[in-house]
Amino acid sequence: MKIPKLQIGNLSANIPIVQGGMGVRVSLASLASAVANEGGIGTISSIGLGDLEASKQEYERISREALANEIRKARSMTDGHLAVNFMGVLSNVNDLIKVSVQEGIKIIVFGAGLPTKLPALVEDPSVNLVPIIGSARVAEFILRTWDKRYGRTVDGLILEGPLAGGHLGFSVEQLERPEEYSLEKLLPEILEAIKPYEDKYGKKIPIITGGGIYNGKDIARMLSLGASGVQMGTRFVCTEECNVSRQFKQAYLKVKKEDIVIIKSPVGMPGRAINNRFLKDLKIKGKLKINCPYRCLTACKVKTARYCIAQALVNSYFGDVDHGLIFCGQNAYRISKITTVKELIQELLSGLKEA
Numbered sequence: 001m002k003i004p005k006l007q008i009g010n011l012s013a014n015i016p017i018v019q020g021g022m023g024v025r026v027s028l029a030s031l032a033s034a035v036a037n038e039g040g041i042g043t044i045s046s047i048g049l050g051d052l053e054a055s056k057q058e059y060e061r062i063s064r065e066a067l068a069n070e071i072r073k074a075r076s077m078t079d080g081h082l083a084v085n086f087m088g089v090l091s092n093v094n095d096l097i098k099v100s101v102q103e104g105i106k107i108i109v110f111g112a113g114l115p116t117k118l119p120a121l122v123e124d125p126s127v128n129l130v131p132i133i134g135s136a137r138v139a140e141f142i143l144r145t146w147d148k149r150y151g152r153t154v155d156g157l158i159l160e161g162p163l164a165g166g167h168l169g170f171s172v173e174q175l176e177r178p179e180e181y182s183l184e185k186l187l188p189e190i191l192e193a194i195k196p197y198e199d200k201y202g203k204k205i206p207i208i209t210g211g212g213i214y215n216g217k218d219i220a221r222m223l224s225l226g227a228s229g230v231q232m233g234t235r236f237v238c239t240e241e242c243n244v245s246r247q248f249k250q251a252y253l254k255v256k257k258e259d260i261v262i263i264k265s266p267v268g269m270p271g272r273a274i275n276n277r278f279l280k281d282l283k284i285k286g287k288l289k290i291n292c293p294y295r296c297l298t299a300c301k302v303k304t305a306r307y308c309i310a311q312a313l314v315n316s317y318f319g320d321v322d323h324g325l326i327f328c329g330q331n332a333y334r335i336s337k338i339t340t341v342k343e344l345i346q347e348l349l350s351g352l353k354e355a
């Protein structure tokens with residue numbers, strides 16, 4: 001079997017695998033460039049690169065410079081395809097999108113918020129705009145709005161299902177019935193919703209599915225259902241190229257299925273994480289002290305928030321996992337070793353060929 005390529009706009013990746021953007025600092029230059037070097041699309045996360053103790057101006061300057069540095073570093077490590085991931089709830093999201101475009105990034109992935117103004121912000125048609133969605137209703141809304149307001153359509157969509165790691169675009173109640181919102185159920189609805197826009201704009205809109213994709217067999221199943229590629233996060237955390245601390249990776253290796261839980265995040269969305277010491281202590285304490293000179297998230301209600309999510313994620317990144325939140329996908333408990341991106345991709349592709 002020939003491995004299908006993944007076409008996004010005029011870019012063609014040799015393999016249909018996108019490494020999903022992972023904040024805070026989980027997917028930076030090292031991981032993204034390694035994936036791009038294997039023929040996939042590597043995504044740098046733009047989230048949480050500032051200094052949480054800095055003033056607004058300083059925070060924004062540090063974030064801008066840090067993102068530009070990660071993009072340049074990744075570029076120096078690969079000629080492959082790189083994307084940058086953004087969350088609509090970030091206070092400085094527009095600023096960071098501009099930096100990415102200036103630094104030559106050709107794939108902008110936008111989640112956690114509706115990208116209604118994205119085409120106005122990124123006018124260069126050579127930059128591919130790829131929103132993350134969780135339902136046909138949201139896909140239709142974005143497609144209709146962009147068509148009416150800007151006379152353009154998306155260059156791809158990432159359909160993230162309920163088994164993914166990090167923040168999730170489903171309510172807690174919906175997440176209790178994940179089978180009702182499975183990728184297998186959602187994908188045909190999305191494929192139907194994009195048809196009129198594919199016809200109108202005379203182009204294929206690739207749908208990339210993510211959330212719980214674990215092996216080559218899963219990738220084959222998604223491709224057979226009409227996806228153009230898959231987005232994977234969790235499996236890339238346990239690679240040597242991923243920048244997170246040893247303790248973060250160890251938590252993945254140790255976690256049991258029943259310790260993977262849904263939390264209510266201060267971002268205002270549910271998220272999936274490991275029920276570690278931090279979450280257990282938080283349950284007892286109820287609320288932690290927050291020092292927030294810069295409001296990094298528009299959606300975070302600092303007065304009532306139970307903890308600072310940015311600080312909790314930074315703590316885990318640096319290895320203080322007892323005071324940190326560890327996001328993971330539903331399948332994290334299946335990972336048993338740390339590998340390299342090369343080995344992981346080889347394993348996925350041989351599973352895909354077999355399937």
Ligand SMILES: Cc1cc2nc3c(=O)[nH]c(=O)nc-3n(C[C@H](O)[C@H](O)[C@H](O)COP(=O)(O)O)c2cc1C
Nearest residue numbers: 020021022023164165166211212232233234327329
């Ligand atoms: C540790 C972690 C952090 C994540 N952070 C983000 C993020 O900042 N923005 C985003 O759009 N998705 C984020 N995600 C979701 C991934 O990009 C990806 O879509 C998802 O992990 C796919 O599901 P999987 O983990 O089951 O492979 C995160 C996932 C993980 C595991």
